[in-house]
Amino acid sequence: MIEAWATQRSVRLFLTGTILAAGFASAALLIQQRNFTIAMAIFSISLAALVGAGKLASP
């Protein structure tokens, strides 16, 4: 049910804007606190695990 909701065109568009803004706002805060590079390192490690594990979904 969540999947059907999340894949609607309007929800996709809403998420696109919200996520972009959230990324910008969190980064602005992290830059202010001088923690941006460490946060990006943690983000890249998480993204690597996501992309790697995604292979389970690849035929």
Next chain:
Amino acid sequence: MKLVFYIAAYVLPAAIVWGILGVVFRLLNTIPWLIPLTALAYTLWFGLLETLGLPFRPLEIGWQVPSRWIDGRPAMVQALTWGTTLGPGLVTRNPYAGIWLLPLLIALNQSLLIAMIVGIIVGIAHGGGRVLGVLSNRRSMDMDEEYAHLQILGAQFRWQYIDGLALLVAAGALAAYTLSLLGVHF
């Protein structure tokens, strides 16, 4: 023991390859603006395509492990071959655009040593994730081949959506970072 060797066959080559990539891309980051702007354009473009579910051709190397490298070889050699090629995730099929963002993000680290360490951890995370995916795939293939194939395709679409959202978070963050490099104070 066999399982540990199988996991290590994926994780170790990935750690080495990504550690080297970390150093190489960190050296490229000496060119002002190159990495942040490339990463921003990349994340925005592919993040929008994946999140909005628009058709696109992923930047991937379509190379596959030749069957002669596998057929008739001992199980240990097979595991090593699969692990070395699939673990780092660079030379085989990968439908997720997030993979090519990783070298650019690693390059943003402050020193060569930190970039190398983050690269190694990224490699471990990728190789570890990949081996778990392969092991999980094998289990679902044991069920019904046609059903498993459909399930895998459905999961790929969901995964691509999540990858797109992750790319958009990065796009927003990189936009803020680029502005800070231009002298904008937050």
